[in-house]
Amino acid sequence: MSKERKIGPWRVTDARKAFDNPWITVTDHKVIHPDGSPGEYGVVHFKNxxxxxxxxxxxxxxxxxxxxxxxxxxxxxxxxxxxxxxxxxxxxxxxxxxxxxxxxxxxxxxxxxxxxxxxxxxxxxxxxxxxxxxxxxxxxxxxxxxxxxxxxxxxxxxxxxxxxxxxxxxxxxxxxxxxxxxxxxxxxxxxxxxxxxxxxxx
Missing domain, CATH: 3.90.79.10 (Nucleoside Triphosphate Pyrophosphohydrolase)
Structure with a gap:
């Protein structure tokens, strides 16, 4: 469990690395949406x-x-x-x-x-x-x-x-x-x- 943090109006309650190679990392975030509902947000990080x-x-x-x-x-x-x-x-x-x-x-x-x-x-x-x-x-x-x-x-x-x-x-x-x-x-x-x-x- 990662430390809870805020990204703009989202609250991130957990994050895990779902995939990684020399070019990208995919992170799966457990979030609380701006309206208060729970959800998921996947982000692709580009290393270049x-x-x-x-x-x-x-x-x-x-x-x-x-x-x-x-x-x-x-x-x-x-x-x-x-x-x-x-x-x-x-x-x-x-x-x-x-x-x-x-x-x-x-x-x-x-x-x-x-x-x-x-x-x-x-x-x-x-x-x-x-x-x-x-x-x-x-x-x-x-x-x-x-x-x-x-x-x-x-x-x-x-x-x-x-x-x-x-x-x-x-x-x-x-x-x-x-x-x-x-x-x-x-x-x-x-x-x-x-x-x-x-x-x-x-």
Missing amino acids: LAIGVLPIDAEGNVPLVGQHRFPHDKYSWELPEGGGKRDVDPLISAQRELAEETGLSAKEWAPLCGFDISNSVTDERAVCFLAWDLSEGAAAPEPSEALTVKKVSFKDLLEMVMSGEVTDSLTIVMALTAYAKALRGELPAPISHLLLAGAARK
């Missing part, structure tokens, strides 16, 4: 941050990474993304993910957004960046990853997001946030120019 990168080249194109996603049993096109240790600067993790998945490196980086991915049952947090002034190199994906990389215009990426062809949450949030911030003049001028030029391409 979710890291995303929106890289854009001098022509206004972005690389998309394709891979088969096990949980949904379907192929997914996404911007470069992965996991980063919580005790490591997220920018360092973003630079590593970009290089591993695409072979690209970038001279210029800027924060883009941070958000909670599924806050009803997980504590997973995403931290995302913009990258530009790109240089090409050799990709080095992890052994468990079978990746395909293709280049599309930023306009095509927006259309893939709006049509539902892209369903990955990090990619959707990065693309729409970057476009909105560029329109509002809230990004560094060079990246705003590339994003808006890419969005306007025929």
Whole structure:
């Protein structure tokens, strides 16, 4: 029996670790709901941050990474993304993910957004960046990853997001946030120019 504690309007009367592996821990909580009724609340704790990168080249194109996603049993096109240790600067993790998945490196980086991915049952947090002034190199994906990389215009990426062809949450949030911030003049001028030029391409 764990010590009773409060989480907002919930009272936690007991908690036990139901599952654990190198990436997640699932904890089952016995709770008293805000209305006073007893209940249960399971929470998935993610041991890494979710890291995303929106890289854009001098022509206004972005690389998309394709891979088969096990949980949904379907192929997914996404911007470069992965996991980063919580005790490591997220920018360092973003630079590593970009290089591993695409072979690209970038001279210029800027924060883009941070958000909670599924806050009803997980504590997973995403931290995302913009990258530009790109240089090409050799990709080095992890052994468990079978990746395909293709280049599309930023306009095509927006259309893939709006049509539902892209369903990955990090990619959707990065693309729409970057476009909105560029329109509002809230990004560094060079990246705003590339994003808006890419969005306007025929």
